[in-house]
Amino acid sequence: MKKIVALVLAAVLCLALATACADASVYYLNFKPEQDAQWQELAKVYTEKTGVPVTVVTAASGTYETTLMSEIEKSEPPTLFQVNGPVGLANWTDYCYDLAGTELVKHLTSDAFALKSGEEVKGVAYVIETYGIIANTKLLEKAGYKAEDLNTFDKLAAAAADIQARKAELGIDGAFTSAGMDSSSDWRFKTHLANMPIYYEYQADGIGTTKAIKGTYLDNYKKIWDLYINYATCEPALLASKTGNDAVAEFVGEKGVFYQNGTWAWNDIKALGAENLTMLPIYIGVEGEENQGLCTGTENYWCVNAIADQEDIDATIAFLEWVITSEEGRKCMSQDMGFVVPFDTFTGEYASANPLVAVDAAYTAAGKTPVSWNFPTMPSENWKNMVGSALTAYAAGTGDWAGVVTAFVDGWAAEAALAE
């Protein structure tokens, strides 16, 4: 008995020593569940090559902040995590290591993809995404329209009204797929669609963020929202319970012609075939919008944990540099994960294979101006929720548009003040 105890104790001691002497390691708290398998694979390859252990943990959808909050307290905290932009950075700025001068920053294709606080680079974007109104060109042509002709709000609205009126003849349920306001889908409207009036206001005022939004373009927001809810596959009152999957099912089942979403949705809708799909810019009836492109930007920034041990920090930066320069890393990010990666090492065969990305590239090549992502400047999650509630109530008729305006404008100022 005593021998066994002694053996066990010895084993425990060895283990403790072994962990104490273990070399630097990397722990990545991943945000995107869709790409978990690819990150795990990449981590394994890196460990085989260099012997540096890389752990990848993926937070469940919608729980990233909570997971990060508890993980970062542990004795082995994540060395690599992400924030969604300036508002997210406000919470985590003390934990972000200054990346200035690293290869990561040098390889960025544009300075705009570095998340800065003063002169310090607190985060670097690792994926650029694009959204707009995904359209089924086969159905559009059947209805007698060409996607490239729909280059203003009025033309889009006229086409939608016409398609809606002839829905029985075309064998569809409506022009737009359901704009579901369930939490699996409402971000498409309370966040992504809401970016449009914010973008134009920022442009008009020449600003990049604000404590008090004026709502100059809210009438335009109403126009596009009216279009989405009135020319759709279901009654506006039912939108409150429609989910993201409902919209996907309608679109893939060819029951709707338009579907607002982004490049990340490609896997869901690829059954329709790349040749039958395109993306339209979200027109909201602003002067000169025929030159408007798709909404392109990022809300995914890598941050290196500043409170980790220096050797772990160095190991993490080395890992990231390997990811963006090695063959395996570049192939994995661009092909397997399907990302558009904003580093100058991703050219030629490492460009993204996602057809929706190609659509975006075509718009840019044609000289259209991409709409930037301004929603990371929205004051809080609570603001988005209140705008979402107001949109839902307006759609169902239990609330009016004034409610949306209040939530948008007054809510913005209130939330911005509360965040002080």
Place this chain on the structure above:
Amino acid sequence: MEKSIKKYWPIFLLPTFAAFAIGFIWPFLWGIYLSFHKFITVSKTTFVGLNNYVKVFQDATFVSAFWFTASFTIVSTVLINLIAFMIALALTRGIRGTNIFRTVFFLPNLIGGIVLGYIWQILLNGILTHLGLPLLALDARNGFWGLIILMCWQQIGYMMIIYIAGLQNVPSDLLEAASIDGANSTQTLLQVKLPMVMPSITICTFLTLTNSFKLFDQNLSLTNGEPAKASQMLALNIYDTFYARSGAQWKGIGQAKAVVFFLLVVGISLVQLYFTRRKEVQQ
């Protein structure tokens, strides 16, 4: 036997006590500590004194969540106990299939609150659509009654079991004596059975009262506080404060709300225990 218990009691007591201390006392004390601080992670905190508590009472959503919770608690406590007691009465009469009925009524209790919330959301929205009424997420009144239906469905079975146990424990000689004295069934129920099952009533009202007051899962999944927080209960309000706002101070305010919430729950349940205990009789 008694001797060995005297000798070995720490072995029996310590694991449970350790679990209680680690899982309850320690986080609880931490929670109180944090409610006086501003923090993002609990290792870096800044003391802010009573500021968080001041903000709690300035927050209109917390007050409206309190009233929604209070009315929900009253309605659900009354309904659940009343219906559970009536079913328990019916199922202690020895009618055929009593055991099957008991099992069926108890079953909903075995399903988790989140799952129940989503299932009932689909069911109730289906009915509301059919009737042409606003869906759960659009009308706080529908949300309120949806929650009541859901909670009744889930809790009645559990309370029924406790009431059945209570009713079966009423001594048969008392019932016999009552019938010899010529008491009719209503009199027996009110004068004999009810006082005898008072301990069960204490337990059941305590459970339903605190469960309803602390309700979170079902609220989150059934209505998520929609429309615009009008169906938000206290627990969800705290969660929302903690996670849905940006800025370090909100974590502390959420924590302060949680402490206020704890005091409310303790206060209300102590009052309830005092009143129902007084009615209990010794056998």
